[in-house]
Structure formats: structure tokens, C-alpha cells
Amino acid sequence: MPTQPHHQTDPSAEVPDLDAFIGYNLKRAYILVETDFRAAMGDEGLSPRVFSALSFIVQFPNITQSELARQLGVERSGLVAIVDELEMRGFLTRALVPGDRRVQALIPTAAGRAAHGRALDKVRAHEERFFAGFTEEERQTLLALLLKTRAIAEDTGGGTE
């Protein structure tokens, strides 16, 4: 341990700004977007994770919980509460699958599809408003770089796989 000269306030060039790190800004940015998302969805609205789960189920009916968990990047056990909520709201049914009695296919109800449609409008409006200060090109660039970030990490076993 080298002895340090004490006390001299030293905002020197040694200490880099936290803003220089992608990870830090990723976190800060996500918190802001998420907060705005929740506000846009309202008190009875869907949380981000429930919305994304419902989106998958509407887009891919009959998906199993394990497959959905894999797609969402969460554990199977963690998905149970999400599916429970969607089922309790009447947005999906857990259906038996003929060939395999272990699995339960997730099937959106009409109410589920309708709720998803309404939620989708809100989410689109939220992102539209939130990123109003961005040009269309900036939005696309950000999206592409985030997708690339996911791609380089999710392939190399960096995910929850």
C-alpha cells in the first residue's frame, strides 16, 4: 500500500467520469425509460415483464412456459408468477397438450389479445413521446446497437442459458 499525500482535493485527470462507461449509462437510461413506461401504462397497466410475456404469447400462441422463459431470458420458476397474473386477468389459458402431459400451452384469450392491442398502443405512444427528441435515424441506430449488444453476449453463453 503506497502512502498517499492526504487531503488535497484532487479532481485530476486520473479519475474518469462515470459517464464514460456504457454500463452506467445503460442502467441510468433504462431506469428512466422503465419509469416512463410504467407511468404510461397506468396503475392497473401491465408491467414491462408482463407486457413482454403477453406479447410473445399473442405472437406465438401455444408456446410452452419453458420456451417462453428461454425467449424472455428468465428462469422457468420466475415465469410462473407472470403467467399466473396473465391467467388471473383472464388474458390467457393454460391448455393441455395431447402429446405431452408435462407441458401446458399458453393460449391468449380474446380479452388477452384485446388487452395486448391496447397495451401496444400505449407502449408505442410512450416510446414515441419519450424519444421525441431523437431523429428517426438516431432511434434506429440506438435500437441496432442494443440488438448488437444482445447478440454479442447472448451467443457466447453470456445469457441466462
Next chain:
Amino acid sequence: MPTQPHHQTDPSAEVPDLDAFIGYNLKRAYILVETDFRAAMGDEGLSPRVFSALSFIVQFPNITQSELARQLGVERSGLVAIVDELEMRGFLTRALVPGDRRVQALIPTAAGRAAHGRALDKVRAHEERFFAGFTEEERQTLLALLLKTRAIAEDTGGGTE
């Protein structure tokens, strides 16, 4: 989009891919980066929030807890545990301030500055490795767009301010 769940192809064609939303990808990307961050710091290493707090304290010695909370975008009450941890590790001291007996200035110790230096090296290596598939321009663009995201939201009262 190469990897779709192989269940049932979208019958309505109305449902957009979740990957089209910035918020969703922001979350997925952050989780991946954060996981890699923790792995890079090791079991006894600093968590993201503690590292960022220590960075501020090293860069701005004598900062108060309220001011630090504001800078980090968290509540004052939430900062207590973070400062407790840094103090317990011997990385800072809570110092009395002559003019105002309510405030306690946060002063990094020599050990704190040393630990921050080591952590900094690890974080830099982590980001370097994580974003190795990115060009320098891509990294800078991503950083700039994340900063812009923060800027448009933190100004308009969207933050914790």
C-alpha cells in the same frame, strides 16, 4: 430475425416483434452487461451501485450524501446502505462539517482510492472485452445515444429530481 420460437407463425401479422422496442432491448442489454460486470468484479468485488458511488466520492471528495444521492439518481434513504458498505470496508469516512452539523462529508480513504483504482481497471477491462465486437465508433455512438436518452428525460423532470 433468425431465431424465432418454432411454434406457430404469427397469424395476424399485426403483432410487431418485441425487438422493435427500445425499452425492451435496453433492459435485455443492461442485464447482460450487468451480469458480466459482476462476474468481472468477482465475489468480493464492488457491485455496480457501490462502484459508482465510490467513483463519485473519489472524484468529488467531501460530497454530502444528499448531493451524492441526487447525482446517482437514488433516494437519500437508499444511499445509506451503500455508504455503510463503503465505510465498513474502510473505503471512506463520514466526516463532520464545521458549518453544518446536519451534513456529513464523504471522504475517501487511501484504501478507498486504491480500491477504486483497482476496480476501475477491472471495469475498463470488462467493457473492453464485452464490447470487443464493436468498433470504436459504435461504442462512442452507443454512449452518445445513451447520454442523450438520459439528457432528454432527466431535464424534463423525468428523473428522480
Next chain:
DNA sequence: ACCATTTCGTTAAGCTCGTAAACTGTTCAT
């Protein structure tokens, strides 16, 4: 056909991060 392994959904326990509310002590404005 048998047994070991794997998979699916689930429960239970626990962790981390974060907030909100309430309280003490201190400072400030009038």
C-alpha cells in the same frame, strides 16, 4: 422392459435493489 436421466411446471426460501413514510436533529426565514 428397465432404470437413469432429463424435462416441465411448480413451490419455497432468499437475495438485491429500490421506494415511501416516519422520526431526530439541525438550520433557516420571518
Next chain:
DNA sequence: ATGAACAGTTTACGAGCTTAACGAAATGGT
């Protein structure tokens, strides 16, 4: 002097996630 505002703290709580274990069902090797 008194009321409002502020700094730090404690407590309670919630959201979101993980790991470990389990029963039921399917699968694969021999």
C-alpha cells in the same frame, strides 16, 4: 420564537429475480 425545510437514518415493504428441491411425465441407453 416558531414554523418550514433539510440531512441522515430506520423501518417496512414491494418488485424482480435466482437457486434448490420436488412430483409427474417423457426419453434414452442397454
